Amino acid sequence: MAGAIDFYFDFSSPYGYLAAEMIEDLGQRCGRAVNWHPMLLGVVFKSTGGQPLTMAPMKGPYSVLDMRRSAAFYGIPFNMPSVFPIATQNPARAVLWMQQNHPAHAKQFTLELFRVFFRSNRDISKLDVVGDVAAGLGYNATDVIAAAQSEDIKNQLKANVETAITRGVFGSPFFIVDNEQFWGADRLPMLERWLTQGAWKY
Amino acid sequence: MAGAIDFYFDFSSPYGYLAAEMIEDLGQRCGRAVNWHPMLLGVVFKSTGGQPLTMAPMKGPYSVLDMRRSAAFYGIPFNMPSVFPIATQNPARAVLWMQQNHPAHAKQFTLELFRVFFRSNRDISKLDVVGDVAAGLGYNATDVIAAAQSEDIKNQLKANVETAITRGVFGSPFFIVDNEQFWGADRLPMLERWLTQGAWKY
Structure with a gap:
């Protein structure tokens, strides 16, 4: 298999959520496995000087509109969380643990965390909410x-985020396949199209 | 007609160039006229704290890759100019003049300016290059x-940029139709899809 x-995604990223809803189907269509990597955009932004999209002048209000409209465009349920952005260490760490201990459930757990945040408006920065989602599985x-x-x-997540930054990851969602970003x-x-039509030159 | x-576009915007190559066909398919508005992203960035994409840490190198790959994706010829970004007052002003004095040629003139910059690597910030393009028409x-x-x-362009900012324009290309951004x-x-499937709610 190729x-x-x-x-790569951050749990506080609406576009990360939308990608999480679509990437496995894409991988299947293209004959590629997908490795899911939770990371912390807040740490990345310290390297890049980035800032949460919704807080940017002018771009902020537009971005919320674009998030909602993009979800509708893709046909994915979406509600803007009332607390946003959030710290995502807790769900990210829980996913790492699930990946290592119950890998067969890890993607479902990840999707479920995204969904309770971006559909059900539950604050997944809280450990008890993360625990509830795990209990649901x-x-x-x-x-x-x-x-x-x-x-x-905790140390594994730190190391993973450093690795992501080293690989050039500066936003969420971010994909790397065959060294293409x-x-x-x-x-x-x-x-x-890049995968199915054979890595065109440009 | 609806x-x-x-x-809205800045001449130093690769994605603005790609949009300029596509927007008229889209307008025709949707039965909508397209009004072209040259503006100055540098002035907009003073309001928003934005910066040229290619200069951002990490995002900069990726963005050049994405510009080239996006052009290939859309099937539009593209060469990254060797001088970039550029000041775009001169081509923007020339387009305003053309719109007012020879409106039938204004879009062709605009596209030609974009093309000599993003295909032929000629620096359209220079008045003599702008003059050459006009002479070609x-x-x-x-x-x-x-x-x-x-x-x-000059005053008209200033006023137009202020109007754009007032309407929420913070990047290039930017489109507003039926009050939707x-x-x-x-x-x-x-x-x-928003135009053809009737302004869906989200």
């Missing part, structure tokens, strides 16, 4: 909450 | 250069 698609909430606070998982849910059609 | 599409280069330096045209050449498919 190389996997690396999918049949896991013990207390175990997941404890795991997400372990030093080992794509930034944004709106670049998925381009990524797909 | 309301026109207002198309049968106009007297000296007349166009003089017109582009008139106080009247769209930013980016990559939003043209969404703009088209």
